Amino acid sequence: MQTINPASTGSPETDQALAEVFRNNAAGFSRNRTVNLSFLVQFGSEALLVRVQDGKVTAIDNLRDLRPLQSYDFMIKAPAEDWIRFWEPVPKAGSHDIFALTRYGQMQIQGNLHPLMSNLQFIKDLLATARGSVQ
Amino acid sequence: MTSQFEPIIGRYITFDIAGKSCRVYFEEAGSGIPLVCLHTAGSDNRQYRHMLCDPEITSRYRVLAFDMPWHGKSYPPEGWQNEEYRLTTELYVETIMAFCRALELDKPVVIGCSIGGRIVLQLANLHSDRFRALIGVEGADYQQPWYDTAWLHRGDVHGGEVCAALVSGLVAPQSPAVHRHETLWQYMQSGPGIFKGDLYFYRVDSDLRGKLGGIRTDICPLYLLTGEYDFSCSPQDTVRTAESIPGAKVTVMKELGHFPMSENPQQFRKYILPVLEEIAINT
Numbered sequence: 001m002q003t004i005n006p007a008s009t010g011s012p013e014t015d016q017a018l019a020e021v022f023r024n025n026a027a028g029f030s031r032n033r034t035v036n037l038s039f040l041v042q043f044g045s046e047a048l049l050v051r052v053q054d055g056k057v058t059a060i061d062n063l064r065d066l067r068p069l070q071s072y073d074f075m076i077k078a079p080a081e082d083w084i085r086f087w088e089p090v091p092k093a094g095s096h097d098i099f100a101l102t103r104y105g106q107m108q109i110q111g112n113l114h115p116l117m118s119n120l121q122f123i124k125d126l127l128a129t130a131r132g133s134v135q
Numbered sequence: 136m137t138s139q140f141e142p143i144i145g146r147y148i149t150f151d152i153a154g155k156s157c158r159v160y161f162e163e164a165g166s167g168i169p170l171v172c173l174h175t176a177g178s179d180n181r182q183y184r185h186m187l188c189d190p191e192i193t194s195r196y197r198v199l200a201f202d203m204p205w206h207g208k209s210y211p212p213e214g215w216q217n218e219e220y221r222l223t224t225e226l227y228v229e230t231i232m233a234f235c236r237a238l239e240l241d242k243p244v245v246i247g248c249s250i251g252g253r254i255v256l257q258l259a260n261l262h263s264d265r266f267r268a269l270i271g272v273e274g275a276d277y278q279q280p281w282y283d284t285a286w287l288h289r290g291d292v293h294g295g296e297v298c299a300a301l302v303s304g305l306v307a308p309q310s311p312a313v314h315r316h317e318t319l320w321q322y323m324q325s326g327p328g329i330f331k332g333d334l335y336f337y338r339v340d341s342d343l344r345g346k347l348g349g350i351r352t353d354i355c356p357l358y359l360l361t362g363e364y365d366f367s368c369s370p371q372d373t374v375r376t377a378e379s380i381p382g383a384k385v386t387v388m389k390e391l392g393h394f395p396m397s398e399n400p401q402q403f404r405k406y407i408l409p410v411l412e413e414i415a416i417n418t
Contacts, residue, residue: 090308093307093363093366094366096304096308096364097304097305097366098304099282099304099366100304100366102281103281103366104366113286114291114292117286117292117297118291118292118297120297120300121300124303124304
């Protein structure tokens, strides 16, 4: 379990640590369904490009390590404190779902929402893989 | 493993609702004070299976849970294929009153969840004298939309899956997995466009803010119970509503979301049993 100091939220190091936690948990995530999409998930200043093919996460790359002008379908971004609350083993009310965080936190969901809504539970489950991994 | 029957009996009854003949499926168990249960938008009466099997409830209450027309095992009225389903406040009230008339229920208690929690406010407003008590679960006079309902019914998105995935976030994280996924399965099985049609009532047709002056809690007690994890009908929405209704009793329920009776029946018992006890003793 990764320990994150709540006082450190807003720092690049915390954002990088959260991105790493997500990468470690989400790598190889799969469901038996035909999901094909890519999306950007952003932890404060740190952005990861996630690619999914045939229901399996095939790549999670740091955006800054890729060539410029990458394409993706949609973006989900939030500051570190939202992700930390979302990933608590038993999240508190208002932090337990991505749509709750768009309402009560600072999470934003942008872009072409059709791939997201067509595969919503897949994406929700993928984003929640890090639940219980930070404290 | 031995076989075990549940006490639930399912039957069909045909009666008119707003001038249309409707074949309605309902389940019942127990005897005593009639307790009519209203399911949430886009779901069906299976949400109440735990209350129907709870001896502490059925020993004093005749629990009845019906599938609204277009839902569960109740077909839409004849000719449905030529219309878009849209639930209105008037049709919803008429549906409930028609069911109570058809079953010849004498001053029943009505419990409704979500859209059912909203409509009990209107039942209280219009017909306080017709009910023994009213219980709104996850109910408020209004709540802010949190997504575009156009996603719920379109050719290029699986309606059942997107409905279930959207509402999955309204289930509290403490809810046992078996009950969480049963609750979501009900949404996956809903007819095309039905959840969206129910939400027409919820989002467009039933803003009851400032319109509930007819509620008489002195002749018909009103209980409002909302789960802390419900961000669709939030505790703040329910408390605000209760504060505008003299005599309304409000409870915010811990570790519960938008589907208390279905998502975590054991947790919900802690809150609903005292309410039913109070109603049985005082009314």
